[in-house]
Amino acid sequence: MALPQKKYYRQRAHSNPIADHCFEYPAHPDDYDWSSLYPSIKNNDKRVEFLDVGCGYGGLLVTLSPMFPDNLMLGLEIRVKVSDYVNDRIKALRIQHPNQYQNVAVLRTNAMKYLPNFFHKGQLKKMFFLYPDPHFKKAKHKWRIINKWLLSEYAYILADQAIVYTITDVKDLHDWMVTHFEDHPLFEKISDEELKSDPIVEKLYESTEEGQKVTRNNGEKFLAVYRRISDGTAKLKDSN
Template sequence: MQNDMPKITGEKRQAEEGQMEARLPQKKYFRQRAHANVFSDHHLDYPISPAHMDWSKNFPNHFAPKEGAAVDGAVVKDSGKKVEFADIGCGYGGLLVALSTVFPETLMLGMEIRVKVEEYVNQKILALRKNHPGSYDNISILRMNAMKFLPNFFEKHQLSKMFFLFPDPHFKKRKHKARIITPTLLSEYAYVLRPGGIIYTISDVKDLHLWMVKHLDAHPLFVRIPDEELADDPAVEHVRNATEEGQKVERNKGDKYLACYRRINDE
């Protein structure tokens, strides 16, 4: 007698038992233009102040929901931690993933203005958390415009590291005002970065590198870190090679211009 019961494959059985690994998203489904107009109205959500930010959506293991609701039936208490690393224009999240296991006790946030890229990184982080329980819960991403709303998210002296990796060069002179490193923006970065904190910049465009160095050198609250001192910084290797753009430059045997600056104490 023929058995009419549907055949249960090993794959289906694993899925039913909750054992199947989450598939990582594929970049080919999340591609979009390399850069976005930072001066446009992108209809972004942002808190009116850092105190109003609900971080539980990004770091559910570290923050209780603002309204005090339970998560998966359990009451979650704040861990007492705050976001310390910010990757500005984080792209496809390579640096976040790389640093997550290097600094497992540190909360890190990527900030990306492009919708599809933010969706990709978010799905990747969720898949990594599912596939590696207890890991990657210290990284997350927000869709936002750091040039406009950074102080809405971070308190004074909250951050210990900020990353500006292969930013948009904005080659045309009339577009230089859109560059991520400017005297005005550096004062905002100095506000959210604690004394002793570090700004990491890297570019394969020498003109942009010199632009960033010029403005950082001129700012009274930043001092350049000597290259020999950077050799002991575990983040530097990943700054050079963890991002999609950095890997592309490596494949093309291009140059990478690195400059890192420490936030000095102004009190």
């Protein structure tokens, strides 16, 4: 089975996350049939641990899949044609490489609205926000995928010590995300020194189509990585 061609799945880059899209979602994470996304995973207790929010054409998922074969990974994408492409790409890779890429899948949904419907408290170990839509106009800043309300929701589904990776080529958006993470009591910045030993970091720059486009245009990339700290540690941080 040949890999799908992106030219047949192109869709405008921007989508209004506030609009009422038609999505199906479970009332509780246990109500969702995860075997439909990971048909070869026989362990019913196995849960998604890596989440790529706004996964685009799935470059990061495909890159990380062989690096972390024991971790289930899920990409979320709101655009229907793009999510169709990722789904077809994964199906083709599974056929081309038997016993590989079984741990990755894509789900079309709105991450700003339905995450608690799909994920348990403290479930995720890693979240990724790679080149998110900057929504340049001030009136549309409320559409940005990082804000103080959404960070609290992300903190709910993240395990203690889980890591959140962000990268963008838009300095204003980078500053916005950093400010919101720094102001939130449940996140702390991971130092550049510590990031040197993280094998994922180098993959954030070039694994996605957007990252490759920034490189071709000689653009700058801004990275910020945060750790979800425990509620107890957050209280101490707040009191200081």
